[in-house]
Amino acid sequence: MASTIPGFGAERITQRGLRDRVYDRVLDVLMGPDVEPGMRLSIDGLARTLGVSPTPVREALVQLERTGLVTREANKGYRVAPPLAGDQLEALFDARLIVESGAVELAARGDVEGLRERLVLALSDQAAVAREVAVVGSAQASEELMARYFRSDWQFHQLIFDAARNPFLLEMSDIITTRVHRMRQIVEGGGDDTDRAVHEHQAIVDALASDPTSAVAAMRLHIDAVRLRSRADASHAG
Numbered sequence: 001m002a003s004t005i006p007g008f009g010a011e012r013i014t015q016r017g018l019r020d021r022v023y024d025r026v027l028d029v030l031m032g033p034d035v036e037p038g039m040r041l042s043i044d045g046l047a048r049t050l051g052v053s054p055t056p057v058r059e060a061l062v063q064l065e066r067t068g069l070v071t072r073e074a075n076k077g078y079r080v081a082p083p084l085a086g087d088q089l090e091a092l093f094d095a096r097l098i099v100e101s102g103a104v105e106l107a108a109r110g111d112v113e114g115l116r117e118r119l120v121l122a123l124s125d126q127a128a129v130a131r132e133v134a135v136v137g138s139a140q141a142s143e144e145l146m147a148r149y150f151r152s153d154w155q156f157h158q159l160i161f162d163a164a165r166n167p168f169l170l171e172m173s174d175i176i177t178t179r180v181h182r183m184r185q186i187v188e189g190g191g192d193d194t195d196r197a198v199h200e201h202q203a204i205v206d207a208l209a210s211d212p213t214s215a216v217a218a219m220r221l222h223i224d225a226v227r228l229r230s231r232a233d234a235s236h237a238g
């Protein structure tokens with residue numbers, strides 16, 4: 001009897017856009033609560049569960065290895081990566097500080113008003129979800145609600161990366177942000193900063209109306225604040 005892997009259910013994927021759809025489906029599950037660090041990811045098992053051949057699953061796991069969400073061991077296959085802590089956590093935020101500061105500086109040299117309009121809309125969506133989280137409390141918030149919050153948070157940053165018009169920064173952003181969000185979901189209390197993140201994002205929008213230097217400073221303050229909250233989360237989880 002073909003077994004399934006927790007979190008994937010029996011949903012199968014059609015052939016249209018197969019490789020990307022497999023990648024997106026596996027990523028969604030890795031970003032959710034149904035997988036544990038160190039859990040084995042069988043290529044054949046995933047292929048059976050998703051109703052596809054092993055090839056697109058193997059390609060998806062190769063891509064996901066680059067994000068740090070999965071690790072590959074010689075002759076043993078893939079496993080869910082452990083959460084970051086200690087020096088690795090600091091290295092991740094060092095990288096994020098450099099990449100996101102550079103992105104907002106480049107974005108501030110372009111169509112700033114257009115960018116601010118898009119950011120205001122995204123921030124409105126994020127604030128609405130944050131209010132829903134506040135009503136129930138992050139500890140009691142559903143998986144779907146927290147997933148919506150993380151998507152809204154990422155959308156804000158994604159708009160800045162898009163405005164920077166640098167494909168290399170976009171590639172770096174995918175790797176860094178995915179790892180940050182997975183880390184925040186694993187540790188207890190990772191969703192408690194929703195309201196603070198909204199206010200920090202608002203400060204970035206306001207700073208963009210001034211000059212690139214102010215925008216960079218606001219972004220650095222935001223990333224450093226998230227770093228401090230993440231340290232506390234990791235310490236509490238440990």
